[in-house]
Amino acid sequence: xxxxxxxxxxxxxxxxxxxxxxxxxxxxxxxxxxxxxxxxxxxxxxxxxxxxxxxxxxxxxxxxxxxxxxxxxxxxxxxxxxxxxxxxxxxxxxxxxxxxxxxxxxxxxxxxxxxxxxxxxxxxxxxxxxxxxxxxxxxxxxxxxxxxxxxxxxxxxxxxxxxxxxxxxxxxxxxxxxxxxxxxxxxxxxxxxxxxxxxxxxxxxxxxxxxxxxxxxxxxxxxxxxxxxxxxxxxxxxxxxxxxxxxxxxxxxxxxxxxxxxxxxxxx
Amino acid sequence: xxxxxxxxxxxxxxxxxxxxxxxxxxxxxxxxxxxxxxxxxxxxxxxxxxxxxxxxxxxxxxxxxxxxxxxxxxxxxxxxxxxxxxxxxxxxxxxxxxxxxxxxxxxxxxxxxxxxxxxxxxxxxxxxxxxxxxxxxxxxxxxxxxxxxxxxxxxxxxxxxxxxxxxxxxxxxxxxxxxxxxxxxxxxxxxxxxxxxxxxxxxxxxxxxxxxxxxxxxxxxxxxxxxxxxxxxxxxxxxxxxxxxxxxxxxxxxxxxxxxxxxxxxxxxxxxxxxxxxxxxxxxxxxxxxxxxxxxxxxxxxxxxxxxxxxxxxxxxxxxxxxxxxxxxxxxxxxxxxxxxxxxxxxxxxxxxxxxxxxxxxxxxxxxxxxxxxxxxxxxxxxxxxxxxxxxxxxxxxxxxxxx
Numbered sequence: 001x002x003x004x005x006x007x008x009x010x011x012x013x014x015x016x017x018x019x020x021x022x023x024x025x026x027x028x029x030x031x032x033x034x035x036x037x038x039x040x041x042x043x044x045x046x047x048x049x050x051x052x053x054x055x056x057x058x059x060x061x062x063x064x065x066x067x068x069x070x071x072x073x074x075x076x077x078x079x080x081x082x083x084x085x086x087x088x089x090x091x092x093x094x095x096x097x098x099x100x101x102x103x104x105x106x107x108x109x110x111x112x113x114x115x116x117x118x119x120x121x122x123x124x125x126x127x128x129x130x131x132x133x134x135x136x137x138x139x140x141x142x143x144x145x146x147x148x149x150x151x152x153x154x155x156x157x158x159x160x161x162x163x164x165x166x167x168x169x170x171x172x173x174x175x176x177x178x179x180x181x182x183x184x185x186x187x188x189x190x191x192x193x194x195x196x197x198x199x200x201x202x203x204x205x206x207x208x209x210x211x212x213x214x215x216x217x218x219x220x221x222x223x224x225x226x227x228x229x230x231x232x233x234x235x236x237x238x239x240x241x242x243x244x245x246x247x248x249x250x251x252x253x254x255x256x257x258x259x260x261x262x263x264x265x266x267x268x
Numbered sequence: 269x270x271x272x273x274x275x276x277x278x279x280x281x282x283x284x285x286x287x288x289x290x291x292x293x294x295x296x297x298x299x300x301x302x303x304x305x306x307x308x309x310x311x312x313x314x315x316x317x318x319x320x321x322x323x324x325x326x327x328x329x330x331x332x333x334x335x336x337x338x339x340x341x342x343x344x345x346x347x348x349x350x351x352x353x354x355x356x357x358x359x360x361x362x363x364x365x366x367x368x369x370x371x372x373x374x375x376x377x378x379x380x381x382x383x384x385x386x387x388x389x390x391x392x393x394x395x396x397x398x399x400x401x402x403x404x405x406x407x408x409x410x411x412x413x414x415x416x417x418x419x420x421x422x423x424x425x426x427x428x429x430x431x432x433x434x435x436x437x438x439x440x441x442x443x444x445x446x447x448x449x450x451x452x453x454x455x456x457x458x459x460x461x462x463x464x465x466x467x468x469x470x471x472x473x474x475x476x477x478x479x480x481x482x483x484x485x486x487x488x489x490x491x492x493x494x495x496x497x498x499x500x501x502x503x504x505x506x507x508x509x510x511x512x513x514x515x516x517x518x519x520x521x522x523x524x525x526x527x528x529x530x531x532x533x534x535x536x537x538x539x540x541x542x543x544x545x546x547x548x549x550x551x552x553x554x555x556x557x558x559x560x561x562x563x564x565x566x567x568x569x570x571x572x573x574x575x576x577x578x579x580x581x582x583x584x585x586x587x588x589x590x591x592x593x594x595x596x597x598x599x600x601x602x603x604x605x606x607x608x609x610x611x612x613x614x615x616x617x618x619x620x621x622x623x624x625x626x627x628x629x630x631x632x633x634x635x636x637x638x639x640x641x642x643x644x645x646x647x648x649x650x651x652x653x654x655x656x657x658x659x660x661x662x663x664x665x666x667x668x669x670x671x672x
C-alpha cells in the first residue's frame with residue numbers, strides 16, 4: 001500500500017545531531033526527474049564517523065537522496081535540484097563547485113558489485129591514478145585492501161581479474177577502491193542486496209570498522225541490517241523524510257505512526 | 269484442469285496445430301538448404317577452376333625436381349633455376365649473378381609446382397613465357413578424357429596438371445601471358461589502400477561514435493546526423509565512387525592514386541564503422557561508468573579509461589568486418605582510376621595502383637580461356653583473405669564477449 005504524506009509534514013527528529021559534529025548537512029533539498037518530484041524538502045544532518053541508514057519502501061527517494069550527496073544525479077538527464085547540501089563550509093550545489101571533486105571526497109559503493117574488468121591491483125589503483133597520486137602505489141593498494149579486510153584473500157592474486165572474485169569479495173574490492181581515493185564520506189547504495197548472508201555479514205562487520213575513519217551513509221532495504229550497522233536511521237516515504245533519530249530509538253520507539261507501521265512490517 | 273485431452277475433437281485440433289507448425293518450419297528450412305548448396309557449388313566451382321590439364325610444348329626441354337630437391341626457404345627460385353640451367357648445359361652464374369640477366373630471366377620464366385603425369389606428383393618445373401600451350405582442359409573434363417589427352421600430346425609436348433594457385437602466383441605481377449600472371453602488385457596495392465583506409469576511418473569513425481554516444485546533446489540536429497549515418501550505410505558503393513572521382517581525383521587533384529582510393533573507401537565504410545563503434549560503446553554497462561564517476565573521474569577520463577578499453581573488442585570486430593567489405597569493393601575503384609595493369613608496385617600514397625578485385629575483374633574480361641583459371645586463383649586468394657578476416661572477427665567476438 002502507499003499512503004500519501006500531507007503537504008505540511010514536518011520531519012520528526014529525536015536527539016538532533018549537534019551542528020559541530022555534522023559532516024554533511026542537507027537543507028530543504030527537493031529534486032525532480034523531469035516533472036516527477038522525487039524529493040520534497042528533505043533536511044538531514046549526517047554526523048561525523050557514524051553510520052546513517054536511509055530506510056523506506058521502494059521508490060521512496062532514499063537512493064535519490066544518497067546520490068544527491070555526491071552529485072551522481074547530475075549524470076541523469078532532466079534532473080533539477082533545489083536546496084542545499086553543506087559540506088565543509090560549502091554548498092555542494094553551488095555553481096562554482098566541481099562535481100568531479102565532490103565525488104572524489106564523497107565516495108560511493110553500488111548495489112551490484114561493479115569492479116572494472118581489470119586486475120585487483122588496477123581496480124584499487126584506478127582512483128588514486130586519476131587524481132595524480134604520487135607515492136608508493138603498492139603500499140597504498142595494500143593499505144586499502146587491508147582496510148577492506150580483503151588483503152588476506154587476494155594478496156596472491158593481485159594481478160588477476162577483479163571479476164574472478166566471489167560476489168562478496170568483489171563488493172569489498174569496490175569498498176577498497178572507494179577508500180583508496182581517501183574520501184571523507186562513503187555512500188553505500190544497498191551494498192549487500194546482491195550478496196549471500198555470509199558475505200553480507202562480512203560487509204556489515206567492515207562497515208563497523210571503517211566508520212572510525214569515514215562517515216558512512218547507507219541505503220538499505222533490510223531493516224535488520226539498518227538495526228545492526230547504523231547509529232542513526234532516517235525513514236523516508238514518497239520523497240519525504242518522515243522521521244530520523246538514533247537507530248535504537250527509531251526501531252524501539254518510533255514517534256511517527258508511518259514509521260511505526262513500516263518498522264513493524266505492515267507496509268512497504 | 270487436466271492436461272490430458274478432454275475429447276477427440278480437442279486432440280484433432282491440437283494435432284492440426286502441430287502439423288501447421290511443422291509445415292512452417294519446413295518452409296523456412298528450404299531457403300537455408302538452398303543457400304548452403306549454392307555456397308558449396310560456388311566454392312567447388314572456383315576451386316576446380318584453379319586447376320587445369322594442359323598440353324604444353326615447352327620452349328626448352330625441361331627437367332623437373334621433386335619437392336624435397338627443389339624447396340628451400342626463401343630461395344626456392346634460385347635453387348630450381350640453378351638446377352635447370354645446369355641441366356640445360358648453361359652456366360647458372362651468368363644468369364644468377366648478374367642483376368640485369370637475372371631480372372630478364374625472371375620476367376620470362378617462372379618456377380612452378382606442377383603435376384607432370386610422367387613424373388611424380390607436384391614437381392618443380394621452370395616454365396617459360398615462350399612455352400606454347402597447345403590445349404587446355406578443365407579439371408573434370410580432363411579427368412574424364414585423360415587417356416585421349418595423353419594420346420593427343422605429340423612429340424616434344426607434355427601433359428601437365430597445372431595448379432594455377434601456387435606460391436609464385438602471389439608474387440608474380442600482371443602479365444599478358446596467363447602462366448606468367450600473378451597477384452603480386454595487386455596484393456601490395458590492396459595492402460597500401462587498406463592500410464590507409466584503416467588510418468583514415470578508425471580515428472574518424474571511433475571519434476564520431478564517441479561524440480554521438482557520449483557527448484552529443486539529444487536534439488534535432490543530432491538525430492538528423494544519426495539518421496543520415498544510417499542511410500549512408502545503405503548507399504550503393506558506386507555512388508561513393510562518383511563522389512571520390514569528383515572530390516579526391518578532380519578537386520583535390522590527387523589523381524588516380526592510392527590516396528584517392530583510400531579516401532573513397534574510407535567514406536564508404538565510415539558509416540559502418542561509426543554504427544559498429546556506437547553499438548560497442550553502448551554495450552559497456554552503465555555500472556562501470558557509474559563506478560568511474562563515483563571515484564571522481566571526469567567525463568573524458570571515464571570515456572578513455574573505462575568505456576573505450578571495454579568497447580575495444582566490439583570496435584575491432586566492426587572495423588574488421590568493414591575492412592573486409594572495403595577489400596572486396598570494385599565498383600568505386602573503377603571510377604576513381606584503379607589501373608588494370610600496372611608495371612610496378614605502388615611505393616606510396618601518390619602512386620598509381622591496382623587492387624585484387626580490380627585485377628580479378630580485368631582477368632575475367634580477358635578473351636584467353638587460360639585467364640579464367642588465373643581469375644579463379646585470384647578469387648580464391650580474395651576469398652581466403654576474407655575468410656581469415658571474418659574468422660578473426662568471429663574469434664574476437666567469442667573470445668572476449670563478457671557477461672557483466
